[in-house]
Amino acid sequence: MAKKPVGPVRRDFAPWEDPAARPFIEFRNVTKTFGDFTAVDDLSLKIHEREFFALLGGSGCGKTTMMRMLAGFETPNAGEILLDGQNLAGVPPYRRPVNMMFQSYALFPHMSVEANVAFGLRQEGMPRTDIALRVSEMLKLVRLEHFAKRKPHQLSGGQRQRVALARSLAKKPKVLLLDEPLGALDRKLREDTQFELMDLQYELGMTFLIVTHDQEEAMTVADRIAVMDKGRIIQIATPAEIYEVPNSRFVADFIGDINMMECKVVAHAEDGMRLHCPLFSCDIDVAQKVEAGIGETVWFAIRPEKVRISFDEPDSKVNAVHGEVWDIAYLGDVSIYHTHIADEETVRATVANRSRTVEKPVGWDDKVWLSWDRDAGLILTR
Structure with missing residues (x-):
């Protein structure tokens, strides 16, 4: 019987489920230290061609160090990094078929948009006519062909971000590395740009690797996410699996909001388990x-x-x-209710605001019942 998907399926692309599929990028037991601090700890990871992969974690978890080692800006103390079957040891950054887009964009303020996009191509000695064609192609791709003569200070933040993206793609790297690329944008523009990145990656058929601490950003753009902590990968899965089936309390708590209670197992059933939580006056039945x-x-x-x-x-x-x-927090699309159960322990419930008016709204200090289906929650053992 076919495996039932967890959450919506964005596209029919899952090479990681094929044991015979060869990874495009591979970290093999990689360790990187800075003095006494271990930034990446004996880490192994496989990323496939045409995958949009996200490294997600808090500050200091090692995600940026991994990207910098792949780009060649840092050297591992131990282990191997392979790209398309080639060991990258000793290969300088400018010889690696990767390009990086930084959070700051690093545009040259005295150059026009087209000159910024053309800079790397000129450094490689590409013929002038070929440069012009490539720049035109890249600006059309990011919908900036009418801004070619402008300087960066004459552009909005979103437009500068697209210039940096066009420049990163101009050399047609095998892998595009995105280091917190949308952090400087406002929320609305960031959301729009996330979908633009997804569409662009699909259209180009390239491998994208994004580093971010923004859970929503990783969940939106990535085919798979690696959640990191203290130089190690805690879980690798699709966004829906990370959210719905976290493998630990760390991942469950790191991704989104969650209610989590310590319980004891009181019974086993054929299709589930019965738990008892001291804070609750009821037993918990879990499928x-x-x-x-x-x-x-x-x-x-x-x-x-x-x-x-x-x-x-x-x-x-x-x-x-x-x-x-x-x-109670009213957020427009949803309302969040914090309900005290016992000893001021709080359970959160989120309700979609499907209509503008409510006949009998729940208010502060109201006595209410919280309930859920047996397949709504999950049991974690670590």
């Missing part, structure tokens, strides 16, 4: 089985949008808990 015996400690995790909030007591005595609304 998931894990390797944990009766009485062992596990953690129950559930996303706020999967929790229902109601004045009416549910029929079931499992997966339903009573509480008092403590805080």
Whole structure:
């Protein structure tokens, strides 16, 4: 029987599921230290051709160091880095078929847009007529052909970002490295540019590797995400799998909002498990089985949008808990309710605002019931 997909499937592309597929980029037991600090710790990773891959993590987790080693700006203390089957050891940055787009864009302020895009091509000695054709092609690709004669200071932030992208793509590298490329843009422009990047990567059929600390950005653009912490990869999966099936409390807590409670296993069933959480007056029935015996400690995790909030007591005595609304955040598209359950422990519920008016809105200090389906949450053992 075919594997049931987790979340929406953006495109029919999953070479990582084929054991025979050869990786395009491979880190083999790579370690990088700076004095006593280990930035990357015995890390192995495989990225496939035409993949949009994201390295996601907080500051100091090692994601930028990995990108800089691939670009040739840093040298590993141990391990190997391969690109298209070639060991990159000893290959200087300017000989590697990769290009990097920096967060600052690093445009030359005294040069026009077309001169900025052409700079790397001139450095390589490409004929002038070929440069003109390539620059025209790149500016058309990023929809800036009418801005060729302008200087960077005459452009908006989003336009400068697209100039930097065109310059990075002009030499037609095998891999484009994106180091926090959208961090300088405002929220609305950043969201629009994320979709532009996705479409551009698909159109070019190139391999993109993006480094970001922005969870939403990684979830939007990437085919797969590697969540990193302290120089190690904690989980590699598609965005939907990272969000819906995190492999640890660290990943579950790092990606989005989540309610997480320590529980004890009280029973096993054929299609799930029964848990007891001291904070709840009910047992928790979960449609998931894990390797944990009766009485062992596990953690129950559930996303706020999967929790229902109601004045009416549910029929079931499992997966339903009573509480008092403590805080409400109205965000336009959704409302977030913080409900105190016991000892000021808070459970969050997110409700979509599907209509402009509500007949009986839930307010502060209201007594409410929180409930959820047995397949809404998951059990974590680490």
